[in-house]
Amino acid sequence: MKRILLMMLIIAVALLTACGKKTDHDKMAQSSNGTAEHGSHAGMNSSEEKGVPTSASWHFATEKPKPNTDTAITIQIKDKDGNAINKFDINHEKKLHLIVVSKDLSYFNHIHPEYKDDGTFEITTKFPNSGDYKLIADYIPTGGSATSQSKWVKVEGTVPALAEITPEESLVKTINDIEVTLTFDHLMADMDLNLTFNMVDAKTKEPITDLQPYLGAVGHVVILSADAEQYLHVHPTKEDAKGPNAQFMTKFPQSGVYKIWGQFQRNDETFIVPFVVKVP
Template sequence: MKKVGLMLLAAVLLLSACGKAVQSPGHEGHQGGASEHAVDDTQAVFQTADGVKAKQDTQLNIQINGKDGKPIDQFDLNHEKKMHLIAVSKDLSYFRHLHPEYKGNGQFTITTQFPAGGEYRLFADYMPSGKAQTVKSYTLKVQGDVPQAAVLQPETAWTKTVGGSVVTLSFDHLMAGMDVNLNYMFKDAQTGSPIKDLQPYLGAVGHVVILDEAAEQYLHVHPTDEKSTGPEAVFKTTFPKSGKYKIWGEFQRGGKVITVPFVVKVP
């Protein structure tokens, strides 16, 4: 167990040294990740039991330390939570937005399951008190049958029905390196009427997480109008480079959270 922990620590320190791949530049307070000019002075050590298996409870511990190796004790709330943990499969077919419990002394913990064997990318999104929002990633290998990888196919239609809501996504324009508005429109699936009773989810009308095809470019985007209740929710972001991206929008209505995925090809 001690040997495994040391190996995990070494892997995370290596990832920390390559933080550019998982820290997205901030944008007017609407986009998560560390500021482009902020100094990242933290380390994240991901620890699990030896031999994580699919469809079994797995306790994941994330220790946040300063560069001096000492635990960071104080964290600011970021949309009602001290840490957001995004877990995705390598092919991006699986997505979960989790919130580890803070135990103090820099340690966060959560128990979860993974649906199948294979590689998963974990993104810990947190904000030490008085510091910039920070994102650290880790690749976790899960034992078990590995399904055939899903093909990341860009959408040809931009409307989906999820949980009784018809959700349409549109863009004002789409180009890498430029500001873009993600416009979500909501209608009731039964009546066709505009939805005006969206409920706050983690303190806002919704949240959007975006990953590129390689799960290296991470964007956590917040709405321009957090108090909106529909029928429109607008998010502003910048795609850092050309390529395929998967977008997960999370919204709440009637006490239930729905996740709406789209795949886009950015010129």
């Protein structure tokens, strides 16, 4: 009798232990809810914040913006119940980063609306030509994590021919007398990778070692897929670097063509280095 009771007790303990364990599926489900790693954040119209889902309300001073004309834009960030979000973390010296790109990605602008309380940001900007533009608001609500919200806007007038978004064979550009070479340790979708901007003097080939902080870091990188649906905002792995290398780590979500904009500052002047790559 004692032996039977002992066997029943062992079986009960085993069952309780098994129920208390998380399955591999449970662990995967939890990890998939995390945010982007390595100083980059990704997504479009995403509300990945832990416990702070948000949305963005966009308002343009005119329903039909015109090219090369001041256009006032208001963005209000709200919670899931429609109430204004009032607190935001400072992310690289700003509460909100606004990325503006044309449909063919030939135009790029990284600007910073002014916070007006009650979850509202305001800015006045100009669109250079007629056509479609995508606006991406990038922010961190206090208590949450990095997220982005986007909006397409149509600028009135005759739309110029769209530029082709073609992968470049040579990833070397000269900007402001600086020769910039972009390299990858490997280039593959859905895999962490390092991208490195190496900078030398275009004439002397001497290494550039006097880069200045841009928004609190050696530089910033914005990446968009050719259809502007996949968005990555990447920060450097070593923020206080001064050159000749500025290294970033990110992950391309899927194969395809992407445009990369590296933003840096030297001699109190900000410069942008664009590249187009094909990710296998």
